[in-house]
Amino acid sequence: xILNILHSLPQVLIDGLALGAIYAVVALGYTMxxxxxxxxxxxxxxxxxxxxxxxxxxxxxxxSTGWLSGMPGWVAYVLILAIAMLFTGLLGVGIERxxxxxxxxxxxxxxxxxxxxxxxxxxxxxRFISELRTGNYIISGITLFDKNVTIGTSSLGSWxxxxxxxxxxxxxxxxxxxxxxxxxxxxxxxxxxxxxxAVAQDRETASLMSINVNKIxxxxxxxxxxxxxxxxxxxxxxxxxxxxxxxxxxxxxxFTAAVLGGIGNIxxxxxxxxxxxxxxxxxxxxxxxxxxxxxxxxxxxxxxxMILIIVLIFxxxxxxxxxxxxxV
Amino acid sequence: MDKIKQALAQNSKMQALILVLLVxxxxxxxxxxxxxxxxxxxxxxxxxxxxxxxxxxxxxWIIGGVMLILVIPFASSGGPxxxxxxxxxxxxxxxxxxxxxxxxxxxxxxxxxxxxxxFFAIGAYTYGIFSTAQANHFIPGDLFPISGSAFWLFIxxxxxxxALFGVILGLPVLRVKGDYLxxxxxxxxxxxxxxxxxxxxxxxxxxxxxxxxSIKPPNLFGFEFTHPHQFYFIVIAILAFVIFGVKRFEHSRxxxxxxxxxxxxxxxxxxxxxxxxxxxxxxxxxxxxxxxMGVVFAAKQTFIDPxxxxxxxxxxxxxxxxxxxxxxxPGVILGAALITILNLQVLTxxxxxxxxxxxxxxxxxxxxxxxxxxxxxxxxAILILFAVFRPNGLISVKNRRVNEKLIQERxxxxxxxxxxxxxxxxxx
Numbered sequence: 001x002i003l004n005i006l007h008s009l010p011q012v013l014i015d016g017l018a019l020g021a022i023y024a025v026v027a028l029g030y031t032m033x034x035x036x037x038x039x040x041x042x043x044x045x046x047x048x049x050x051x052x053x054x055x056x057x058x059x060x061x062x063x064s065t066g067w068l069s070g071m072p073g074w075v076a077y078v079l080i081l082a083i084a085m086l087f088t089g090l091l092g093v094g095i096e097r098x099x100x101x102x103x104x105x106x107x108x109x110x111x112x113x114x115x116x117x118x119x120x121x122x123x124x125x126x127r128f129i130s131e132l133r134t135g136n137y138i139i140s141g142i143t144l145f146d147k148n149v150t151i152g153t154s155s156l157g158s159w160x161x162x163x164x165x166x167x168x169x170x171x172x173x174x175x176x177x178x179x180x181x182x183x184x185x186x187x188x189x190x191x192x193x194x195x196x197x198a199v200a201q202d203r204e205t206a207s208l209m210s211i212n213v214n215k216i217x218x219x220x221x222x223x224x225x226x227x228x229x230x231x232x233x234x235x236x237x238x239x240x241x242x243x244x245x246x247x248x249x250x251x252x253x254x255f256t257a258a259v260l261g262g263i264g265n266i267x268x269x270x271x272x273x274x275x276x277x278x279x280x281x282x283x284x285x286x287x288x289x290x291x292x293x294x295x296x297x298x299x300x301x302x303x304x305x306m307i308l309i310i311v312l313i314f315x316x317x318x319x320x321x322x323x324x325x326x327x328v
Numbered sequence: 329m330d331k332i333k334q335a336l337a338q339n340s341k342m343q344a345l346i347l348v349l350l351v352x353x354x355x356x357x358x359x360x361x362x363x364x365x366x367x368x369x370x371x372x373x374x375x376x377x378x379x380x381x382x383x384x385x386x387x388x389w390i391i392g393g394v395m396l397i398l399v400i401p402f403a404s405s406g407g408p409x410x411x412x413x414x415x416x417x418x419x420x421x422x423x424x425x426x427x428x429x430x431x432x433x434x435x436x437x438x439x440x441x442x443x444x445x446x447f448f449a450i451g452a453y454t455y456g457i458f459s460t461a462q463a464n465h466f467i468p469g470d471l472f473p474i475s476g477s478a479f480w481l482f483i484x485x486x487x488x489x490x491a492l493f494g495v496i497l498g499l500p501v502l503r504v505k506g507d508y509l510x511x512x513x514x515x516x517x518x519x520x521x522x523x524x525x526x527x528x529x530x531x532x533x534x535x536x537x538x539x540x541x542s543i544k545p546p547n548l549f550g551f552e553f554t555h556p557h558q559f560y561f562i563v564i565a566i567l568a569f570v571i572f573g574v575k576r577f578e579h580s581r582x583x584x585x586x587x588x589x590x591x592x593x594x595x596x597x598x599x600x601x602x603x604x605x606x607x608x609x610x611x612x613x614x615x616x617x618x619x620x621m622g623v624v625f626a627a628k629q630t631f632i633d634p635x636x637x638x639x640x641x642x643x644x645x646x647x648x649x650x651x652x653x654x655x656x657x658p659g660v661i662l663g664a665a666l667i668t669i670l671n672l673q674v675l676t677x678x679x680x681x682x683x684x685x686x687x688x689x690x691x692x693x694x695x696x697x698x699x700x701x702x703x704x705x706x707x708x709a710i711l712i713l714f715a716v717f718r719p720n721g722l723i724s725v726k727n728r729r730v731n732e733k734l735i736q737e738r739x740x741x742x743x744x745x746x747x748x749x750x751x752x753x754x755x756x
Contacts, residue, residue, distance in 0.1 A: 040507040040508075042510075099712050099715075099716070103715060103716065109434070109654075110715050111715070112440055112510055113711050113714075114712050117707075117708040117709065117712035117715065120643065120704045120705070120708030122708075124708065127704075128702075128705070132694055248639070252518070295526075295530075296526070298522065299522065301518065301522055302523065305515035305516070305519050308511070309500050309515065313500050316503065
């Protein structure tokens with residue numbers, strides 16, 4: 001049994017890293033908004049999904065105009081990433097303006113309900129638009145890079161199997177790392193980043209220090225949502241098929257990642273994402289093996305939620321977060 | 329307009345007259361016409377009118393009861409649409425009970441539960457598994473299916489099972505608050521669905537995605553309940569029990585503790601409200617209503633599978649609570665009735681009408697836009713609009729007014745009574 005697990009381990013690690021990078025970047029969006037507003041942006045999963053659809057839609061547009069064959073693949077990739085980021089960034093800002101801003105002083109429960117409403121509206125709008133255009137809301141996109149490389153890990157030892165690595169997987173990991181590094185730089189080194197951290201610490205005091213809190217909140221939503229949208233594009237490129245309901249379950253797992261790392265903590269979110277991605281891939285390929293076939297890979301989602309519940313019970317502040325004492 | 333309103337508000341005879349007129353006209357038109365959704369909706373709306381009349385509560389309950397048990401079933405029995413009317417009414421009843429259950433958790437105790445349909449599923453599966461041969465897969469001896477007369481017992485078993493799971497869910501929840509709780513319950517609902525969807529191996533308990541079919545109908549002394557109009561009466565009976573329970577709970581010590589916890593947990597705790605027990609009972613009571621209706625649902629559909637218990641269902645129930653007004657019992661009843669009717673009748677009728685128009689070539693409505701597919705959009709929009717503009721819902725909560733004078737009089741008269749014998753004692 002252990003031999004079997006070891007045999008598939010290189011592949012699991014690679015797939016897990018790719019998935020984990022996706023979770024990590026989506027988790028950043030949750031963490032940023034939570035850090036500033038102390039609100040779980042339920043619609044963030046939907047923003048991710050919209051990004052996937054916008055990217056795929058733009059690719060289809062390129063294809064129909066014939067541009068796609070005229071330009072190198074990486075230009076198309078950068079273009080769809082940029083367009084999707086811009087679109088989802090603005091979408092995030094719009095959502096904040098309509099559904100969260102009027103409720104900033106309302107009880108938590110009300111803004112949560114409004115957030116759930118947003119996520120349903122966005123799901124159905126995307127479903128509607130894509131169904132209107134193509135007749136079906138489950139869409140198979142165009143894959144820009146579909147080369148497969150086999151990594152000969154088996155030469156390291158006979159007990160290891162080979163792993164296959166898609167070009168897309170490399171792109172995902174590279175782009176995700178780039179996004180995370182630039183965000184980290186932005187937050188820790190720039191003036192805007194300092195302002196953001198100040199607002200997250202204490203909104204009132206920050207506003208006294210001539211920080212425009214509203215602007216900062218808008219900026220946070222823009223950046224968080226743009227990151228989510230970019231991940232959507234990466235996801236669509238990696239897995240090919242998308243539908244309007246992918247956002248909700250992926251959002252849940254990314255949220256789990258954010259909680260695991262300590263919500264409100266940027267580096268924690270990155271770490272949590274990678275851990276959840278690796279664990280999920282490990283579970284989905286080995287659960288059947290470990291339990292002698294009684295529980296298959298379909299239980300991998302249950303597995304993710306178990307992690308969430310366990311973390312929340314035993315270490316609600318997450319691995320890197322600081323415990324917050326409630327003010328009376 | 330205001331004058332008319334005022335005159336009406338004071339004159340209860342006029343109100344009675346209008347009510348009788350509305351009920352008789354609509355009941356007659358429902359009875360006479362083959363299918364008139366509008367007349368049926370107006371007939372139901374007369375119940376709302378009844379709520380706004382200035383009769384005493386007792387009179388309202390009696391009139392409402394007579395209408396639900398006699399007038400509505402009789403009026404709708406006239407035409408071929410009888411069963412479809414009753415189906416809508418039965419579904420409304422099921423959803424009203426669930427919404428009232430969720431209202432206890434969200435509205436009273438302020439704990440946002442996004443996996444509420446899981447309890448409904450637990451109730452449904454409890455009856456489904458034991459009233460078919462399914463249970464033979466994991467219980468030795470050819471004991472099952474049980475006879476349909478056990479249905480009545482299973483209403484309580486289902487409620488109890490759901491309450492049990494409510495407590496199990498509640499245990500981790502005690503350490504988790506606010507938005508975290510929403511996510512955890514969302515995950516819980518999803519977990520239950522996945523488990524029901526896959527629990528066919530190692531032991532076949534739920535028959536997986538294929539679902540459980542040919543569930544036994546309820547049986548009362550040899551009389552089988554199979555049609556919606558028969559289930560209607562079962563649902564009305566349970567609903568009466570649920571509404572009575574909720575009303576009693578709301579103003580009981582427990583109900584007030586729930587509200588205290590909702591408003592401020594720490595303050596409530598320091599005033600001596602036991603936090604753990606309060607939250608757990610909210611979950612258990614809310615879940616048990618849902619579980620009971622799950623049993624009825626399973627018996628009515630005679631077939632259940634995991635696809636009936638998705639997140640959309642949980643959100644639907646949440647929409648009912650928010651639309652009606654969180655914490656307000658009449659509001660939640662109204663909200664649940666409105667949403668169910670919207671779902672089952674208005675949207676379908678509207679879709680059919682549009683389809684006909686499209687077929688005739690009058691207008692062209694793309695298939696993607698058909699109103700029955702726009703559920704998510706409508707629900708989402710309702711949630712946002714009500715959260716932003718009317719967080720108290722259609723009928724907002726009225727806390728019971730305390731008549732201070734009366735209490736003071738009572739206290740003073742009581743103290744007078746107490747003082748007298750004492751002063752007599754001193755005189756001795």
